[in-house]
Amino acid sequence: MSTDPTWRRDACAIAGIGTTAFSKDSGVSVTALAVEAAAAALEDAGLTPADVDGVVRNDMDLVSCAALADGLGVPHLTYWGEAGPGGSGPAAMVAQAVAAIMSGQATTVVVFRSLNGRSGRRFGLSPVVTPEVGGDETFEEFFGPYGLLSSGQYFALMAQRYITETGLTSEQLAQIALVTRKRANANPAAQMYERTMTLDDYFDSRMLSSPLRLFDYCLETDGAAAVVVTTAERAKDLRQAPALIRSVAMSTCRHPQPGLMYPTLMREDITALPSRECQDTLYSRAGLGPADVDVAQIYDCYSITALIQLEDYGFCKRGDTGDFLAEGQIDLGGAIPINTSGGHMSEGYIHGMNHVVEGVRQIRGTSTSQVEGAQVSLVTSAPPPAASALILVAA
Amino acid sequence: MSAAAAASAATTAQLRPLVTERGSAGFFSAAAEGRIEILTCEACGRRIHLPRPRCVYCASTEVSWQPAPHTGTVYSHTVVEHQVHPLFPVPYTVIVVDLDGEQAGVRLIGNLPGRADITAGTRVHCTFEDLGKDAAGNPVVLPVWEIDTDRENTGSGEE
Numbered sequence: 001m002s003t004d005p006t007w008r009r010d011a012c013a014i015a016g017i018g019t020t021a022f023s024k025d026s027g028v029s030v031t032a033l034a035v036e037a038a039a040a041a042l043e044d045a046g047l048t049p050a051d052v053d054g055v056v057r058n059d060m061d062l063v064s065c066a067a068l069a070d071g072l073g074v075p076h077l078t079y080w081g082e083a084g085p086g087g088s089g090p091a092a093m094v095a096q097a098v099a100a101i102m103s104g105q106a107t108t109v110v111v112f113r114s115l116n117g118r119s120g121r122r123f124g125l126s127p128v129v130t131p132e133v134g135g136d137e138t139f140e141e142f143f144g145p146y147g148l149l150s151s152g153q154y155f156a157l158m159a160q161r162y163i164t165e166t167g168l169t170s171e172q173l174a175q176i177a178l179v180t181r182k183r184a185n186a187n188p189a190a191q192m193y194e195r196t197m198t199l200d201d202y203f204d205s206r207m208l209s210s211p212l213r214l215f216d217y218c219l220e221t222d223g224a225a226a227v228v229v230t231t232a233e234r235a236k237d238l239r240q241a242p243a244l245i246r247s248v249a250m251s252t253c254r255h256p257q258p259g260l261m262y263p264t265l266m267r268e269d270i271t272a273l274p275s276r277e278c279q280d281t282l283y284s285r286a287g288l289g290p291a292d293v294d295v296a297q298i299y300d301c302y303s304i305t306a307l308i309q310l311e312d313y314g315f316c317k318r319g320d321t322g323d324f325l326a327e328g329q330i331d332l333g334g335a336i337p338i339n340t341s342g343g344h345m346s347e348g349y350i351h352g353m354n355h356v357v358e359g360v361r362q363i364r365g366t367s368t369s370q371v372e373g374a375q376v377s378l379v380t381s382a383p384p385p386a387a388s389a390l391i392l393v394a395a
Numbered sequence: 396m397s398a399a400a401a402a403s404a405a406t407t408a409q410l411r412p413l414v415t416e417r418g419s420a421g422f423f424s425a426a427a428e429g430r431i432e433i434l435t436c437e438a439c440g441r442r443i444h445l446p447r448p449r450c451v452y453c454a455s456t457e458v459s460w461q462p463a464p465h466t467g468t469v470y471s472h473t474v475v476e477h478q479v480h481p482l483f484p485v486p487y488t489v490i491v492v493d494l495d496g497e498q499a500g501v502r503l504i505g506n507l508p509g510r511a512d513i514t515a516g517t518r519v520h521c522t523f524e525d526l527g528k529d530a531a532g533n534p535v536v537l538p539v540w541e542i543d544t545d546r547e548n549t550g551s552g553e554e
């Protein structure tokens with residue numbers, strides 16, 4: 001495998017992690033959630049707000065870097081940044097923290113995502129209520145007038161095309177929902193901790209936009225998650241064993257298309273995601289391949305999103321994926337255990353940031369569904385507009 | 396469409412495309428005259444859809460709106476069962492249409508009533524729905540797609 005000599009492996013580490021409770025109604029502001037998660041991450045690392053000099057946010061967050069720093073009691077920032085779009089952001093947000101630290105602009109960076117995704121601004125509902133749709137170079141004038149108005153409908157079109165091309169069955173697709181639900185049933189912090197699911201339950205769930213059912217969708221969630229990034233040198237003297245950042249990568253694809261989501265239906269192949277390009281950079285920077293990865297947190301806004309990334313990150317070949325799922329290869333003990341906290345579909349939808357936190361837990365050996373001896377932990381942040389990913393390793 | 400149908404369409408509450416967006420206005424002015432046109436590069440001949448300021452393939456600035464066929468096949472579809480918008484009662488079917496003879500990615504969206512009986516490869520053709528005029532008097536005409544019952548399907552759409 002080719003390796004990228006310009007990337008500096010293991011120069012930085014995630015030294016602290018923090019989350020709020022995940023709920024349907026937090027009862028507090030998104031700033032309060034962000035501050036709670038960030039404070040927990042600092043406490044976990046054994047650091048104080050005075051140690052923080054950088055903040056990176058998600059481009060869809062409603063909390064500014066200044067508001068987070070102020071709420072946390074950080075006296076002075078030398079760096080702030082943001083990455084996205086949306087769920088493509090979290091690994092790229094960590095990458096931005098690394099860039100800030102390695103260029104000398106900051107030493108200790110809080111990376112966070114906070115949302116009242118259920119009680120506040122909900123992604124699953126169409127925001128379009130005016131009779132005229134489109135404009136501002138969203139290109140939604142080509143989509144909205146036909147009733148293509150939610151991300152679930154978009155991913156349903158992707159899933160239907162994938163089924164047409166590969167013959168994937170509903171029973172095979174269901175495995176993603178079933179396996180991640182089992183992981184949530186082991187995780188007391190997961191929203192679906194006490195809700196078991198059978199294949200019958202899956203098929204009994206409402207079809208929302210064919211071929212995707214309710215349980216193919218992520219959970220709308222109130223909550224926040226944060227991590228603290230610093231140099232590997234500094235991290236080794238802190239409270240927790242560091243999760244070294246072996247590799248980060250970001251990518252679009254050829255002709256990524258304008259707008260936020262629907263315009264990507266004009267790509268030559270709508271089942272090809274930017275994660276396909278992202279993995280080349282990620283693995284070459286890491287000097288590792290998919291066979292070296294022990295556990296993966298795969299961005300799962302919908303089951304189909306996770307399925308396609310399993311192929312893109314090299315865990316199975318297109319056409320074999322249905323059988324791969326049916327054989328239990330994404331379960332504990334399988335070829336690549338995924339979404340061990342329950343992920344977006346059963347833990348909570350913190351827009352990819354809870355995946356970063358769980359990726360660190362696996363390196364520390366503290367997951368509620370721990371992969372024994374996990375040394376290499378992959379986290380992906382996803383498409384459609386762009387992708388990012390990171391690989392964490394034990395020190 | 397008949398004058399009566401046009402009048403009725405114009406008073407029906409529905410989402411209408413913004414036809415004056417500078418990048419895509421050319422598409423909707425062609426639709427107002429009953430044509431589908433796609434932005435085309437005069438240097439390399441490729442179609443640029445959705446429209447961008449210059450050719451995304453060769454960076455030429457010489458681009459113009461050129462006619463496209465009014466027939467196509469279903470590339471993907473979804474039956475929407477969960478309502479997310481008051482103006483779109485469920486069920487309805489959204490289709491993504493590959494225009495006949497075009498390069499991959501030159502696609503338009505359609506809406507079929509109910510749970511349409513289609514698969515990838517189902518043949519469809521375009522008509523135009525007159526939605527009246529916007530506040531500034533610009534014609535608002537939406538290309539819409541119907542299942543083509545006269546011609547045979549091309550099959551499953553597998554490639």
Ligand SMILES: [Zn+2]
Pocket residue numbers: 436437438439440441450451452453454455
């Ligand atoms: Zn060109």
